[in-house]
Amino acid sequence: MNSVLFELKDGIAFITLNRPDKLNAFNREMALLLQNILDECADLPGLRCIYITGAGKGFSAGQDLAEVVDPNGPGMERILQEHYNPIVARIRSLNKPVVAAVNGVAAGAGANIALACDIVVAGESASFIQAFSRIGLIPDSGGTWHLPRLIGWQKASAIMMLADKISANEAERMGMIYKVFSDADFESSSKKIAETLAAMPTMALAYIKEALTNSAGNDLESQLSTEDELQQKAAATEDFKEGVKAFLEKRSPVFTGN
């Protein structure tokens, strides 16, 4: 059984973390497979959105703790460098929107991989746990970068130190995630977001992602230059021409992603 499933449909890459009996905890095989799939997504012609979810009742419980103590396992010193850091770097550098559809508990690296995605939605029964301090570790997989930027330093600090279980509704209220859907509607509503993104001007979405990423390290002057540079690129796309033409012709635009 593949530990990560991958299906390409209508311009969307559906990626499913697939170790359901372990709440999709990451072992080395799963982490490397996810990296390969994300690499494939970077180069697939016609791909316009990536959707990541978990099989079964969890999204991901983070690092497989059995692997950490396995004498034949990869060893602590390799796990971040070879497993999680490359996953987060790939999600952030993909020039397509990445949706995390958090179907159940997202803990440890599982939570922080979700938070690295461009749009995070969750089912009502899902939860987020910065579980690291419960076992004497610090949050990784970009969590100490993303979480304080999403919800503010104070809340991030408390959530990371206390390792509280944060319900999907609380996560939405504090701005950690975009939206919560009822469990009954979760799959269709979260896929609808991916479908919407896949029909939008893909390059404009890529430039929005780039501008937001750059804003984290820029002062206002530099960010205005970044916006100028990226807006010139957006204005050179076919989709911009189509957007303006469709508006003037009072019809819906048909974007091709070019």
Ligand code: T3D
């Ligand atoms: O170098 C490094 O290693 C650093 C890298 C760190 C990255 C990290 O992610 S560190 C954080 C690792 N994750 C955790 O500490 C979370 C551990 N899991 C839990 O605390 C709980 O499972 C949850 C709160 C996430 C969910 O609880 P619950 O009650 O819904 O489920 P459960 O019964 O605990 O788990 C169901 C099964 O999944 C169970 O297996 P079993 O007993 O039915 O055979 C459980 O052992 C397994 N499982 C859950 N999480 C993990 C796991 N197995 C291995 N590793 C896990 N992380």
